[in-house]
Amino acid sequence: MPNSEPVLVVEGLAKTFTMHHLGQSLHAFSGVGFALYPGQFLLLKGPNGVGKSTLLRSIWRSYMPDAGQVWFSHSGGRIDLARAADVDIAQLRRSDMGFVTQFLIARPRVSAEEIVAEPLRRAGLSGEDALADARHWLATFGVKRDLWRAYPTSFSGGEQQKVNLARALIRPPRLLLLDEPTASLDAGARAALVARLRELKAAGVAMIGVFHHPGDVAALIDGEIELQAKEVRDVAV
């Protein structure tokens, strides 16, 4: 893998939350650096509350990093995700990056198959082809056929998570971030998830993941990023 160019190079990344109403800052992490290569799977490790999810969200830019660089080699060049324009981030999320979380963002009155097909439609696939693919992945993750046209807003947590996985993994991105995707999954869906991740890895997708039970994906892991615990500091703002 080190023969190829890295997909992601993180340098000196830091995140602190400023809570204005308390006049306090909450330090999440600082000085984080690592490189990630195509087809590589890095496990993000560390005790609870150390900022693993925060790191993923800072790369995805749901959180604004305070310092450091996140160099991402996308299909059109190289960009620093920590400082890229919002519209550029929005475009990369549609084309080159994926994020699997524990939560489905269900929308009122949008069916499971429509939600899953959406990333393909946005990428320009025809409605019918996208739907056919969506149904394939709903079946693979074990969502019953009766539910495909129903609204996931009314599904149980486990079923919502399957819809979420089908949507997040339907289209291979260049970089995939995984935040505890196995939480609340039954054994069948977990096996389907591991199989899909193996397939994506073989196709060259670079992945960083947080797993409560890393044993689920042990065979896929190429390396680890260990986040060190830092004490929470109260700093006057």
Next chain:
Amino acid sequence: MTMMDRLPPTLVAGAPLLRMTGVSRRFGRVTALEDVAATVWPGEVLGIVGESGSGKSTLLRMMNLEDSPDAGDYRLALPDTAGNLFDLDRFARRQLCARRIGIVYQNPHLGLLMGHSSSGNVAERLLMAGERSFAALRARARGALEASEFPLTRMDDPPKLLSGGMQQRVQLAKAIALEPALLLLDEPTTGLDVSVQALVLDTLKRLQRDLAITMVIVSHDLGVIRTMADRVMVMRHGRVVEEGLVDQVFQDPQHPYTQELVHAKL
């Protein structure tokens, strides 16, 4: 703020559809807008949030050229427009708005003739743009109402006989009848029942996906903005206090006011 400055866009092709800079407006002693800038890219949905009096609706009315600022520049990247749109006279403004900009108001009385038929309300917009054949008018009005998921069996009923949700669909049909380059939405679901609100938002989402219409949506309801928008501007006292991707602004708000706003949501 410790946040690093964001770089200018490098990946999106072409120019922004809408660019406003330095827009200020006073009403007597009240400052409604103070040096506001806004940029909207083609196909994007920009949300504007803020409490009453924040200037968000005033800004939207400026985008619809209903009012002129004391200072400011407004440009749309359209083949038939050039220069600062605030310099256009009333006639040119009306032409531009009728052809290229659609708007849906919170209050349907502002957008519709409540006693005329719904199809007539939509056709009026087409008439303004020069369509004269009755058959073509009716067919296009019907198409726009259908796209807005309005029940066609009621297309000849006047809006005053319709429910709030249906009135908003007529406004929407009128707004999209000419396939505008820009669709402006001013609290389009405020005051509707929650279930009706979800249906109208679903229609808007669908239109956005199918037609890739560029939209600006103003709402005090963070849930509406979260559902609809790609990016959001937070306004307070006539100024933009924060701007960002919708998930970032809601999950990691930077400005004290945005933090208050986000934490106050149930």
